[in-house]
Amino acid sequence: MKSDHFFGLAAVACALTVFGCASVDSAAELDKLTADALQRSFRDQGIAKVDRLVQDPANLACSEAEASGKPLDEQRTKEIEAANMKTVRWPSDGKFVGDWREGEKIAQNGRGLTWTDAANAANGGNCYNCHQMSKEEISFGTLGPSLYHYGKLRGVSDPASAASKPIVEYTWGKLWNARAYNACSNMPRVGHSGILNEKQIRDVMGLLLDPQSPVNR
């Protein structure tokens, strides 16, 4: 899982005995034990293969920071955000905002990418799992901030206008790869990780920014 660690003999001996060695462990040894436990414990099932356990630099850095309780320093934070910003793919036809009705369906749908899901099934956006969005849907989660009146609060009366451009672009980028704006954001990288496609993201954009959508009414 990691390439930049020195593994002492003690750590190797520990690993062989499954939490059964009595020496004092360094952080590196515990990291190695963790990686070994992962490798021994998981197997492929359906579309969920063990390669999903491989962490990219952002996940590696954020996991370590959160486990140790030591937040990332400013430089590392900026590096991660810059690297993720590079992954943002802007709409191929320049059209940012789609159909909020479709967006609402996607926001409601929490399916996709588990080992019980089919490979060719359209994924949901999971939005309501974590965010309040419309007033009508009271079954919403609180892991993320409320998005009720998202466009309205940001003064978006016409998403196609020049005045709305910065917030429209920011919203697209945030959906595509939230880690571009917040290195350790808990929000999935919806576009970057292939959870939703461009068309689906456009429709979720409609839900967030169209003044007629239930989010803004």
Next chain:
Amino acid sequence: MRTTTCLSLLVLAGSIALPAAAQKTTAEGIAEYRALLQDGNPAELFEAKGEDLWKQKRGPKGTSMEKCDLGKGPGVVKGAFAELPRYFPDTGRVQDMESRLLTCMESLQGFDAAAIAKTPFGQGEQKNLEGLVAWISAESKGLPLNLPQSHASERRAYEVGKRLFFLRAGPHDFACATCHGADGKRIRLQDLPNLTKNPGAGEGFGAWPAYRVSSGELWGMQRRLNDCFRQQRFPYPGYASDVTVALAVYMGVNGKGGKTTAPAIKR
């Protein structure tokens, strides 16, 4: 998710759906619903079956489980669950209740532990494990969680479990901590215990095994973790695998002093 939505509709049907008051009303409605369920927890049926299974002569060796050492000496069941997972000198491993039951079923009764671990939930001997874990956990009901951390392997399992708890990966970048790392969070309407400290860790960890109303099944902690990983979009964790045991140590040690309610009843 579907269940949560159905539940919210059900609760709303019997209450006033004013937007401002709705959240409170809904949460209260769910609490009432749970209290009503608490009245007759079908887990009791599993407990009765488990007690019988413990005493029955079974398996290729035709012996009972009555000499099984769950950590407090052969045959001692009372209080054992509140101290699991723990280190077992005979296997040289830290084991949770389910991993330890596999050891006893193999050594005492002659079952093939690896084959049982590979059996899908709800089938064959896995079905019998549901009864055993229900009964054994019930024999510790109300006791404070008190997982030992005296052996180096137990402390190591805690540290590995902590790293696993915060490990972000998969297409959604989720870790256990994404949902269970802060106080007062919900997914849809489902409250999420903060498993990094009490009271969440004790309440969450100490409630499983539990009877699940939505599926009508008795789930042990192994199955609970398995479904967490499924929703986390991770690959498939082996039954009683090191990852699951290390996570149980992390949660259980964080929950020290919290009183066990297992086998609880869940939506």
